[in-house]
Amino acid sequence: MKNARTLRLLLAVPAVALIFVFMILPITNMVDMSFRTPGTSQPFGDQYTLMNYTRILGDNYYWGVLARSLLTAATVTFACLVVSYPIAWHLSRAKGMKAALLYACIASPLMTGVLVRNFGWMIIAALNGPLNETLIGLGIIERPLRLLFTQGLVVLALVHVFVPFMVLPINNALRNIPASLLEASASMGASRYRVFRDIVLPLSFPGIQPGIILVYVLAVAAYVTPALLGGHMVTYMPTVIIAELTGTFRWPLGSSLAIMLSVSTVTIVIIFTMLTWKLLERARP
DSSP states (O other), X not given: OHHHHHHHHHHHHHHHHHHIIIIIHHHHHHHHHHTEEEOSSSSEEEEEOSHHHHHHHTOHHHHHHHHHHHHHXXXXXXXXXXXXXXXXXXXXXXXXXXXXXHHHHHHGGGGSOHHHHHHHHHHXXXXXXXXXXXXXXXXXXXXXXXXXTSHHHHHHHHHHHHHHHHHHHHHHHHHTSXXXXXHHHHHTTOOHHHHIIIIIHHHHHHHHHHHHHHHHHHHHHOOHHIIIIITXXXXXXXXXXXXXXXXXXXXXXXHHHHHHHHHHHHHHHHHHHHHHHHHHHHHOO
């Protein structure tokens, strides 16, 4: 018994070391840096101060950028949920070659590099791109639409890449629902809507919850897509943070912005998790 416990502790050492080196230590350094004074010949000074947080909390610009980032992430998450649920349902019922083709289509956005994918969207959404030319050719519009460097294009591109992260957990939850349960409900006179509302949706929530959390966190932290497709016309918190760190080299201010974004995201995730737990408890018989 003692040897088994020692073996488990030894097996946990590599995982704990990785978490400490690549997660806890960087976050600790970032928190420490956020309280430092600006440096002249180095990224930050030796003294500690609350100046960075005071500046952020008193500037409406940063609050506006933070609100835009959080709301955009929520929009992306909701759109991914709406698009992903029907796909996950069909995937959970597919078998053989059909299932393999669906998996390949779902994973296809992840098989392309992020730069290639975004440059593809830039070509599609250009003023003389295929989308505008098609709409003009069909007579839907008379002049090209300015789609590039808009928030709508950023949301569309993020949904395109984050759909797999929503489909897969929902698919796993739907696969665990016995087909006999649905057949029994239908045989007892329940409509398709009631079967979905009372059985399928509640039983699939263990997949919906992690999918929403995963997509929301990824959308909040997305940098390359907002930077390329949003440009300077649509500013998000990750682009502001990178600009402070690499553009103006104000590392303490950039670290403070990163902490502000992280705390806001974690708070929203915790509130969402608590609310969904309460909903699940009420839904249980």
